[in-house]
Amino acid sequence: MERIAIVGVGQTKHERRKRADSFADMVYEVTTKALADASMTIKDVDNVITVSNDFWDGRTISSMAVTDACGSNGKNVSTVEGDGTFGALYGMMRILSGYYGTTLVVSHLKGSESSMPHITNAMFDPVYERMLGLDSISSSALQARAYMDRYGITEEQCARVSVKNHKNAKNNPNAQVAMDITIDDVMKSRMLADPIKLYDCSPISDGACAIILANEKRAQKITKKPVWVRGVGYCAEAYHLGDRDLADPIALKAAAKKAYSMAGITNPRAEIDVAEIYDAFSYMELLWMEGLGLCEPGRAGRLVEQGVTEMGGELPINPSGGVLSAHTVLVAGLVRIVEAALQLRGDSGKRQVAGAKTALAHGINGPCGQSHCVWILGN
Amino acid sequence: MAKRVAIVGFGQTHHTTTRRDVNGVELINQAVTRALDDAHLTINDIDAIVIGNMDHFEGINYVDTWSIDGSGGYMKPIFKVCTGGTTGSTVAMAGFYHVASGMWNTVLAIGWEKNSESDTTGAIITAFEPVWDRPTFAGAVGGLAQDAMAYMHETGATLEDSARVAVRDRQHALNNPYAHLKLNISIDDVMNSPMISYPIRFLDMCPRTDGAAAVIYASEDKAEKITETPTWFIATSNRHDYTMAGDIPFGWLTSLRDASREVYKKAGIKEPLKEIDMGELYLPSSWAGLMWIEMLGLCKRGEGPKLVADGVTDMTGEFPINPSGGVLSCNPIGATGLLRVGEAAHQIMGKCDKRQVPDVKLALTTGFGGCFWSDVILLGKKKPS
Amino acid sequence: MAKAKGGVEEMVLKGKIKVPYTWYVGECASRFYVELRDNKRIFGTKCAKCNKVIVPPRSSCGKCFVPITEWVEVKDTGVVQTYTVVHYAVPGIQPLKPPYAYGIIKLDGADTGFVHVIVGADLTALKAGTRVKAVFKEERQGNMLDIQYFTPV
Numbered sequence A: 001m002e003r004i005a006i007v008g009v010g011q012t013k014h015e016r017r018k019r020a021d022s023f024a025d026m027v028y029e030v031t032t033k034a035l036a037d038a039s040m041t042i043k044d045v046d047n048v049i050t051v052s053n054d055f056w057d058g059r060t061i062s063s064m065a066v067t068d069a070c071g072s073n074g075k076n077v078s079t080v081e082g083d084g085t086f087g088a089l090y091g092m093m094r095i096l097s098g099y100y101g102t103t104l105v106v107s108h109l110k111g112s113e114s115s116m117p118h119i120t121n122a123m124f125d126p127v128y129e130r131m132l133g134l135d136s137i138s139s140s141a142l143q144a145r146a147y148m149d150r151y152g153i154t155e156e157q158c159a160r161v162s163v164k165n166h167k168n169a170k171n172n173p174n175a176q177v178a179m180d181i182t183i184d185d186v187m188k189s190r191m192l193a194d195p196i197k198l199y200d201c202s203p204i205s206d207g208a209c210a211i212i213l214a215n216e217k218r219a220q221k222i223t224k225k226p227v228w229v230r231g232v233g234y235c236a237e238a239y240h241l242g243d244r245d246l247a248d249p250i251a252l253k254a255a256a257k258k259a260y261s262m263a264g265i266t267n268p269r270a271e272i273d274v275a276e277i278y279d280a281f282s283y284m285e286l287l288w289m290e291g292l293g294l295c296e297p298g299r300a301g302r303l304v305e306q307g308v309t310e311m312g313g314e315l316p317i318n319p320s321g322g323v324l325s326a327h328t329v330l331v332a333g334l335v336r337i338v339e340a341a342l343q344l345r346g347d348s349g350k351r352q353v354a355g356a357k358t359a360l361a362h363g364i365n366g367p368c369g370q371s372h373c374v375w376i377l378g379n
Numbered sequence B: 001m002a003k004r005v006a007i008v009g010f011g012q013t014h015h016t017t018t019r020r021d022v023n024g025v026e027l028i029n030q031a032v033t034r035a036l037d038d039a040h041l042t043i044n045d046i047d048a049i050v051i052g053n054m055d056h057f058e059g060i061n062y063v064d065t066w067s068i069d070g071s072g073g074y075m076k077p078i079f080k081v082c083t084g085g086t087t088g089s090t091v092a093m094a095g096f097y098h099v100a101s102g103m104w105n106t107v108l109a110i111g112w113e114k115n116s117e118s119d120t121t122g123a124i125i126t127a128f129e130p131v132w133d134r135p136t137f138a139g140a141v142g143g144l145a146q147d148a149m150a151y152m153h154e155t156g157a158t159l160e161d162s163a164r165v166a167v168r169d170r171q172h173a174l175n176n177p178y179a180h181l182k183l184n185i186s187i188d189d190v191m192n193s194p195m196i197s198y199p200i201r202f203l204d205m206c207p208r209t210d211g212a213a214a215v216i217y218a219s220e221d222k223a224e225k226i227t228e229t230p231t232w233f234i235a236t237s238n239r240h241d242y243t244m245a246g247d248i249p250f251g252w253l254t255s256l257r258d259a260s261r262e263v264y265k266k267a268g269i270k271e272p273l274k275e276i277d278m279g280e281l282y283l284p285s286s287w288a289g290l291m292w293i294e295m296l297g298l299c300k301r302g303e304g305p306k307l308v309a310d311g312v313t314d315m316t317g318e319f320p321i322n323p324s325g326g327v328l329s330c331n332p333i334g335a336t337g338l339l340r341v342g343e344a345a346h347q348i349m350g351k352c353d354k355r356q357v358p359d360v361k362l363a364l365t366t367g368f369g370g371c372f373w374s375d376v377i378l379l380g381k382k383k384p385s
Numbered sequence C: 001m002a003k004a005k006g007g008v009e010e011m012v013l014k015g016k017i018k019v020p021y022t023w024y025v026g027e028c029a030s031r032f033y034v035e036l037r038d039n040k041r042i043f044g045t046k047c048a049k050c051n052k053v054i055v056p057p058r059s060s061c062g063k064c065f066v067p068i069t070e071w072v073e074v075k076d077t078g079v080v081q082t083y084t085v086v087h088y089a090v091p092g093i094q095p096l097k098p099p100y101a102y103g104i105i106k107l108d109g110a111d112t113g114f115v116h117v118i119v120g121a122d123l124t125a126l127k128a129g130t131r132v133k134a135v136f137k138e139e140r141q142g143n144m145l146d147i148q149y150f151t152p153v
């Protein structure tokens, strides 16, 4: 594969409610930030991928809101509806096709403007399951219980993820929920759908994110600190919850295998220096760690207890605070890529993992992580 | 490593107003199964899938993951693209880029819609900006009518001129067993049909349809092993330039002009009417069949009506347009643009039976949607150098 | 009154997308719902390739990608595989007033899990492995809530 690099990144601060900014305002902000980061102008952008969702935006053809703001006028442009990691993937494919030297990928969402349970309920099949009223919290609780029962993962171990990530968020000026909490605080927080409690959940967020990808030739000219895409894998498994083994993330395993094989990684735990994982709920960080092969199935809880995934640990996970500290749906996967890229550039400020050379970023689509996208980046 | 890309299979469902016999997932499955059969492939031969439709026509969020049972996406890479009316052509382009990237050898592209499941116009109205445009915007017909009015005003085109397009595409549909509408109508029938939004009459407008389409792409390493008649992807371009209804230069579909010029440049085409053999064009109203062939450079400004009246765009003409019957005869919106590409590919493969145009070497396809956005794809018989 | 960055009053427009939907469930799911409504019987389909009994029924097997034609009746009893007790309310979506439980239930005779709600005197006693039985509605309309809920037996 031809070498592709991330040459520019930009994100808004993620907030509970961005009253002053429209979708276009947010997208314009991150587009200009990414261009400035890459010392490029919009003329240097060969094509654009926008990422949005008609349900969340309350609008058919949600991408129509941002065509001006992302500077796609007069350019080839397309829209991915799904997590931002998939948008970045399509942006990369378009460069690899030889048609373009650079791709701008932007994603926006305002969770504050709509209703999470209604929108995530619409993931469920109207023919069989939608009437049952499942949403992202209750369906994820089914997965959390299945996973915890299988391996004896405890609620305290999940709580530890929440404590760690909210603490990490204090080092991230763009995070939404940065706080010092204890395991006890998580355990005593309001029970929503057991075993998931309020502090096991990610917040509802507003924000946007942009990255600029370039082929090798352009990347060398644009920046002295290109972040190289070493591998990407993505895969989906069965849809109906009852058709799946919710405690075994087989699609993630397949996606990771592909990404690792492209990157030449044989021992991910040893070779990856920092990971940004889609922890929409605290248990997800543990389950996805196992799916990513960062530990044996059932061992992630112990790893977290041992501090392996903390800042300063052997493999820091979510130094940014993760999705638990800002869950701008669709945008969040792209933010994982940006955070991983900043780590590799050494531009992560107080959340920097010293000497990071290989980073992992991860996004999900569909109920209970039905579809996964895994990126391995290097500097 | 960038790869040349060919279409090696195409399948479509039976299209009608309401497909009560299948749900959305099963509808998708029919198109996918037919595309695989057409290419003599099995689902195991497919490396990756891309799918598209418009969320609010069926009210399904995350269609890529929801449709796995039907698409064959179990344990495969899949994601969704969605750009409104251009979704089908956007899917077609995405299938191309998937393979051209060198990441995948064989890719399945799916477009579908069950427009019977919701209020199509109600959903389309939500496409417009809630603060500025939505309170006054009146769905798809209103915008197309304004486009037609601006064109009439400038060029003096008449309602009979547009009726000719409505008749042509409906006559062509009589040869297409898959088409939704098979209307053996005359210009008088069109002229006597109810006025919806001046100058667009009922028979000037596309229907809303239930249906699905699937196209299989293969890389240059695989295509000729799969079929003796691969259809090569020659060039593609699009413009999704406008954001607000007021941005649209009614009467001038500049997005189509600009995207087609980029395609011609990439393909080295100087005289599209002469060099390209036919078109499967996304013409949602008969008026589009006059104005937009001008934007495509098939004739000069204002000469669209004459080109149509002279029979140049008929089945026996120099540049047959919509041998399938086009969008005026069949419009499962998320599939519509992909149907254009699939039909054009089958024309080049010589698989179109009664609607076959003889000896097609180059075929032009378009997609239309969003805020007067355009997608253009050129397909050819000869492997690009 | 909230002030934006530029000091101007921030205006908000309220809206709602109101698009009515009519979902045609197709012939396969129609048969499932007719049996549920008229006879209080639960049917699945059996894939000839992997021999799995899939409930609720599918007309093709997602894993084998082959059409399925064989119908198999399963029991209205089964075992809870995983569950959650819901404590938060979302009126308009949820079929019951919380607290109630969701479970993925392996019905006797089925190879896949069946997602439904579970109601019982003591939901805290719910466990993976708990046996449950369907309670049917008196007035059935041909939808998933013709099974009012499952309850521990």
Ligand SMILES: [Zn+2]
Pocket (backbone or CB within 6 Å): C047, C048, C049, C050, C051, C052, C061, C062, C063, C064, C065
């Ligand atoms: Zn099977």
